[in-house]
Amino acid sequence: MSRYEFDVQIKRLPGNEDVKLPQKMSDAASGFDLHAAVTEPVVLAPGERKLIPTGFALAMPDELEAQIRPRSGLAFKHGITSLNTPGTIDADYRGEVKVLLINHGQEPFTIQRNERIAQMVFQRVPQIQLREVDELTETARGAGGFGHTGR
Numbered sequence: 001m002s003r004y005e006f007d008v009q010i011k012r013l014p015g016n017e018d019v020k021l022p023q024k025m026s027d028a029a030s031g032f033d034l035h036a037a038v039t040e041p042v043v044l045a046p047g048e049r050k051l052i053p054t055g056f057a058l059a060m061p062d063e064l065e066a067q068i069r070p071r072s073g074l075a076f077k078h079g080i081t082s083l084n085t086p087g088t089i090d091a092d093y094r095g096e097v098k099v100l101l102i103n104h105g106q107e108p109f110t111i112q113r114n115e116r117i118a119q120m121v122f123q124r125v126p127q128i129q130l131r132e133v134d135e136l137t138e139t140a141r142g143a144g145g146f147g148h149t150g151r
């Protein structure tokens, strides 16, 4: 029996024949590592953010989304992370998947073509009907929040 539950189409965009497709780095990895499709090395100065292309587009079943998440090694060693984490790839998006990187470190960071810059995790999206009501169900917490239980 196949261990795969979903078929997701991936299309290489023109000019990216040499860019590696998203790849799981271990058998049970959650994420597919994403490779930078920059045409020349891109430098992120400290505090700078840039949208990095990946060279591919997707078509996935409507019940899925893909999330773009940082790689912890890049974050820990260089302060490089994804600004809008987790980035949302909608099931109906057919454009190029891009990664919004930001340099939170103290040093400039250079991104090379085919470097692994982030990871992509697929998630099931529950199909929700938002139903407007006049009164909500009651709970013990009520409107308490934002630390009302203590530090």
Ligand SMILES: O=c1ccn([C@H]2C[C@H](O)[C@@H](COP(=O)(O)OP(=O)(O)OP(=O)(O)O)O2)c(=O)[nH]1
Residues within 6 Å of the ligand: 068, 084, 086, 087, 088, 089, 090, 091, 093, 096, 097, 098, 099, 100
């Ligand atoms: O990290 C990301 C986030 C988004 N996208 C693409 C896919 C997603 O389906 C689309 C829209 O993303 P989002 O809904 O987060 O952005 P928005 O500002 O609400 O744009 P839109 O009005 O197009 O929905 O942009 C990426 O390629 N990478």
Ligand SMILES: [Mg+2]
Residues within 6 Å of the ligand: none
């Ligand atoms: Mg949106």
